[in-house]
Amino acid sequence: MFKHLVSIDDLSKETIEKIFKLADHYRLQLEKKTSINKCKDKIMATLFYEPSTRTRMSFESAMFRLGGKVISSADTKVTSAAAKGESLVDTIKVIQSYADIIVLRHFKDGAAMLAAENSDVPIINGGDGAHEHPTQTLCDLYTIKKLKKRKIEGMYVALCGDLRYGRTVHSLAYGLAKFGAKIFTIAPEGFELPEYVEHRIKSEYGIEIKKYKKIDEQLSQADVFYMTQKTEPELLPRLSIEFFDAVYVTRIQMERIKSVGTISEHTMSYLINKELLNKAKDDTIVMHPLPRRNELSYDIDQDKRAAYFKQAAYGVPIRMALIALLLGMTKSKFKLDQKQPELFSLGKKCSNENCITNVEENVQRGYTKANGLLNTYRCFYCDQEQEIKSNETN
Known part of the structure; x- marks a missing residue:
């Protein structure tokens, strides 16, 4: 267990x-x-x-x-x-x-x-x-399964908003990859999904994330084929909410950022309101871990596709x-999915200034090798990657 x-x-x-x-x-x-x-x-x-x-x-x-x-x-x-x-x-x-x-x-x-x-x-x-x-991700995946009433595998899921500092999105991206969903990110410049999250999803699950800056961004022909399975579309369409089975929206994490300008400058690129939702499929669901700011309009709260309050419940x-x-209070006995990784002591501090190992005394720092990346190691605690030459390892 x-x-x-x-x-x-x-x-x-x-x-x-x-x-x-x-x-x-x-x-x-x-x-x-x-x-x-x-x-x-x-x-x-x-x-x-x-x-x-x-x-x-x-x-x-x-x-x-x-x-x-x-x-x-x-x-x-x-x-x-x-x-x-x-x-x-x-x-x-x-x-x-x-x-x-x-x-x-x-x-x-x-x-x-x-x-x-x-x-x-x-x-x-x-x-x-x-x-x-991770427990928010369990709620998120459960919400998708209950409301969509089908397997997550193959679903088109858009992750929108502050994907760099929003921890809920990092766990959810791993969870969606584990279940075989097709993942799309829509984030303003500077708020994209961290590279270490992308690398891990690609190396461990073989999933290539499609990345955009706006929810109505012009699509390349390759992206059109990926999303519509048509090799010769007559007209390259713009990215649209109608493509997605689920749209996961997050707020700008102001408490983790020193200076980013006004919130509205960033949220306009992925604002979900009634006008936009009218273009979505009838069974598309809109999710949000809450609390929200101005990235999710109140005028969609009564729409049956608004799933965020059920998600919280x-x-x-x-x-x-x-x-x-x-606590072992059930008959079921479950095992960890992970094996104990081989740890390396590199004699260096983690490159992530917010890593717990950089503030706690007497912590034995440990790193694992990042799959598919030469001379790159991942902090055992915070997962941040850093490139280290082979002669620098212990």
Whole structure:
């Protein structure tokens, strides 16, 4: 059975499907107002170093609905020992004595992996910096499956908005690739999907991501063939929402960016409003991890294709299933999808300034070889890549 959930890649397709099946069971029980006591006498700690509404409250709701209890530390960076300089490792080693499972949100990339290495109780990554948010991806994939009512494989999915700093999109891109979706990105300049995410998707899943800057961008003939399977179109069309089965929209992550101008300058290239949605297919779904700013118009909230509130609601049964599994309170026994990688100590700091290894003392930095890239290594904690000459490795 897997012990921690740090990355969506910790879970195989089969394990994710089983989580969905258990979530279906809990969702029906919730609809029937059935009492569930799977986690009676269990305590969950929610340790959040960044603000959260949906993630923290849905996790706490999930634990309460399983019959368990919750101890919570919101905005830990300000209100806890962290404000006095305590390391994350020390905090985890203390909190594990108070709870049976810990949900961690942290502002540093790779913090969840470091916590998992130092915890005797399960760690769930509730979002680590701009790195990953695997439980949101479980909610997202579950939403697509429930509303589209067919396999994700072969679906055309557009990821729009701040793809560089939005951690939900990084995890979702891996999840979509795992299930064989066709991935398209629409992002303003400077907010494109990080190269290390693209490299990993291509090397591990063999998927080439199609990239655009605007939702109405002119298509090349090659792209037209890819999207319509017509070799000689009479007219090269523009990119259009009508091509997609699902459109995933994200806000500009202002809290992670020093200076980017006004939000509206960037969101206009992928704004989803009623006028645009009228061009979409009848069964296209529009998703958003929320909160939104001005990239998603309120005039589409009543449209049946607006899926973001259902998406948020599904967070409770999904997280109920995950908590029950990690605590061993179900009959199902699942295994990790990943093998322990070979780690290299390069004697260098991670190139990502926001990596947890650059602020925590006494952390043994580790790197893995990046598939398909010569002399390139990937940080074991935050996944950022850096090129290192062979004579520099230990």
